[in-house]
Amino acid sequence: MAKNLAWKEKAIKLLLRGAASTSILIVLLIFVFLGKEAAPFAAEPGIGELFSTRWMPVSFQKESFGIGPLVSGSLLVTGLATLIAVPFGVCAAVYIAEVATPWEREILKPLIELLAGIPSVVLGFFGLIVLAPLVKQVFGLPSGLTALTGALLLALMAIPTVISISEDAIRSVPASYKSASLALGASRLQTVWKVTVPAALSGIIAAVMLGMGRVIGETMAVMMVTGNAAVITASPLDSVRTMTATIAAEMGEVPFGSDHYRALFCVGIVLLISTFTLNMVAQRVLKRYRIG
Amino acid sequence: MMNRVMNRKIVEGAVYWLMRGTTYFIVLVVAYIVIDIVYHGLPVISWEFLSGHPRRSGAEGGILPAIVGTLCLVLGTIVAALPLGIASAVYLSEYAQQGRFTRTVRSAIVTLAGVPSIVFGLFGLGLFVLFFRFGASILAGSLTLACMILPTIIVASEEALRTVPQSLREGSLALGATKWETIRKNVLPYSIPGMLTGAILGIGRAAGETAPILLTVAAFYLPRLPNSVFDQVMALPYHLYVLATQHPEADKVRPMQYGTALVLLVLVLGVSLMAIILRNRFRKRCRW
Numbered sequence: 001m002a003k004n005l006a007w008k009e010k011a012i013k014l015l016l017r018g019a020a021s022t023s024i025l026i027v028l029l030i031f032v033f034l035g036k037e038a039a040p041f042a043a044e045p046g047i048g049e050l051f052s053t054r055w056m057p058v059s060f061q062k063e064s065f066g067i068g069p070l071v072s073g074s075l076l077v078t079g080l081a082t083l084i085a086v087p088f089g090v091c092a093a094v095y096i097a098e099v100a101t102p103w104e105r106e107i108l109k110p111l112i113e114l115l116a117g118i119p120s121v122v123l124g125f126f127g128l129i130v131l132a133p134l135v136k137q138v139f140g141l142p143s144g145l146t147a148l149t150g151a152l153l154l155a156l157m158a159i160p161t162v163i164s165i166s167e168d169a170i171r172s173v174p175a176s177y178k179s180a181s182l183a184l185g186a187s188r189l190q191t192v193w194k195v196t197v198p199a200a201l202s203g204i205i206a207a208v209m210l211g212m213g214r215v216i217g218e219t220m221a222v223m224m225v226t227g228n229a230a231v232i233t234a235s236p237l238d239s240v241r242t243m244t245a246t247i248a249a250e251m252g253e254v255p256f257g258s259d260h261y262r263a264l265f266c267v268g269i270v271l272l273i274s275t276f277t278l279n280m281v282a283q284r285v286l287k288r289y290r291i292g
Numbered sequence: 293m294m295n296r297v298m299n300r301k302i303v304e305g306a307v308y309w310l311m312r313g314t315t316y317f318i319v320l321v322v323a324y325i326v327i328d329i330v331y332h333g334l335p336v337i338s339w340e341f342l343s344g345h346p347r348r349s350g351a352e353g354g355i356l357p358a359i360v361g362t363l364c365l366v367l368g369t370i371v372a373a374l375p376l377g378i379a380s381a382v383y384l385s386e387y388a389q390q391g392r393f394t395r396t397v398r399s400a401i402v403t404l405a406g407v408p409s410i411v412f413g414l415f416g417l418g419l420f421v422l423f424f425r426f427g428a429s430i431l432a433g434s435l436t437l438a439c440m441i442l443p444t445i446i447v448a449s450e451e452a453l454r455t456v457p458q459s460l461r462e463g464s465l466a467l468g469a470t471k472w473e474t475i476r477k478n479v480l481p482y483s484i485p486g487m488l489t490g491a492i493l494g495i496g497r498a499a500g501e502t503a504p505i506l507l508t509v510a511a512f513y514l515p516r517l518p519n520s521v522f523d524q525v526m527a528l529p530y531h532l533y534v535l536a537t538q539h540p541e542a543d544k545v546r547p548m549q550y551g552t553a554l555v556l557l558v559l560v561l562g563v564s565l566m567a568i569i570l571r572n573r574f575r576k577r578c579r580w
Contacts, residue, residue, distance in 0.1 A: 005470060008472070009470050009471060009472050012472045013383075013387055013471075013472075015379070016379050016380075016382055016383035016387060017383055017387070017393075019375075019376050019379030019380045019383060020379070020380040020383040020384060020388070020397050021393075021397065022376055022380070022442075023380065023397055023400040023401050023404055023442060023443070023446070024396055024397060024400040026400075026404060026439050026442070027400045027403050027404055029415070029419060030407065030411065030412075030415045033414075033415055033418035033419045033423070034411070034414060034415065034418065036418065037414070037418045087314075088314055088317075088318060091310075091311050091314040091315065092311075092314055092315040092318055094311060095311040095312060095314070095315045096315065099308060099311060099312070100315075108315065108319065110568050111319050111322060111323075112318065112319070112322070113564070113568060114322060114326075114561060114564070114565075115318070115322045117496055117500075117560060117561055117564040118322075118325065118326075118500075118557065118560070118561070119499075119500025119501070119502070119529055119556060119557070119560050120500070120501075120502065121500070121502045121529040121530075121532050121533050121556075122325075122329065122500070122529075122532070122553050122556060122557055122560075123325070124533070124536075125532055125533075125536050125549065125553050126325050126328065126329065126553075128536055128537070129536075129546075129549075130328060156321065159318060187300065187304060188304075189304045189307055189308070210406075213406050216408070217406075217407070217408025217409065217410065217411070218408070218409075219408070219409060219410040219502070219503040220502045220503060220529070220533060223537075224533070224536065224537055244408060244410045244503070247410050247413075247414065248410055248413070248503055248506055248507075251413075251414075251417070251506075251507050252506070252507075256422070264414075265414060265418075268410070268411050268414040271408055271410070271411055272407065272408070272411050275406050275407065275408055275411075276403060276406065276407075278406075279402065279403065279405075279406035280403075283399075283402055
């Protein structure tokens, strides 16, 4: 009887351990299957093909699969979105953590969580109908589908991430730091900006990086409002095409196993590696700050 | 001296108002988006819209197949992800010891949470659609979405397990119960509301995501209901995308777009709101 019980306990523990290891399995499978579908590209058109500067997957003469325009498109949109999201996100986080009254916080936090809950395709739709015409009018452009329009929407998506993680960081600054600063005669505002925020800085940086990770991987909203022109440009008012949008838009139409199909998986790998790196570094930063 | 103090007070006041303004500006934008969609979408909602099949490639008729498709996907996703997620969380919070395996699992969960949704789409296409030969189907789509929401469920369930006080476990163990009996009878029952929160948050995400289902299940236009898990279906988010960007008369079908957006928004925000309320009530009740 007792032996039976012990056996059962062991079996259950093993089962649960197995369940826990599926996360590892999925991560491995993601890398394996992306690699598997992309690998033949290295042999046939060759990796070098990816470094050309033209993305022209369908052509009567010669296709070219340079991911330069796609990477630059993603970088431009992500950079702009970060520039917009950081001041808003950090200001709001400081306000919610340090200034807002308790009932104000009770209302503000769920509302910002609500923003995080809006599906990206709905935001993209809103961007297409409301934001794009606005951008077009303000800047007098022929089309409102620009990198800036995409960046504005993406900033909106990054803001909840930036706020909630920054707020955690700000709140976990020891109260003794603040008391010491106040005791030295600094005002509340001086304490916030010169003591609390610097003490929470690494947490805030991690928050921004996690927000960027979200932005760079975002697909639908970007695809709907950036115009999808695969050109290398640094102007926010040009139309660009990001890596994510390229995969989503073109995967539906490519023949399985073609060079174009493989190239899209290569783009996926580049995307995966960049978000993976961003997240890893952010986690490192977060961990270091928690100990310190 | 007086002057400097006065000046400082004015500056401080201005900065406070600036911060307050920034925060409320964000909230206003959120409110504007929601109100815009409700305002334009509400007149479109009718029984016919909710229960009819689309006609003329979505320009007329209803969105029933898309609603049913999304519900099927969500159901499949939860059936796959919830048991796995809860089991992982139980292992991590009750059994796991500090060590290499636990560390690897934790970093895998963090990695998974950061993988872009379109990459999940590629992964689902490679593994479920092609390798397992499920084809573009509810099964392939649900499994892909399940991989995506697994971290959400694990993290929420673990948090729920952690709120159960240690004394409850010790009491049960002291009475001679085994570890699993303790977990099943004294830990899990108290953490169910918290786990539900995680499940609901996951549902919200699964219902709203477009990119993963784009490559694994979603049909462009398929005005009928699915018969089996190997069928393709329409889904609300993809239907909205198609109507808004791919339809030849995108401007003329605007009301249909707003209607679809509203149904999707209500579905997703409705479940998220439920999760938030449930979580707050649970937190209040569970001050041990």
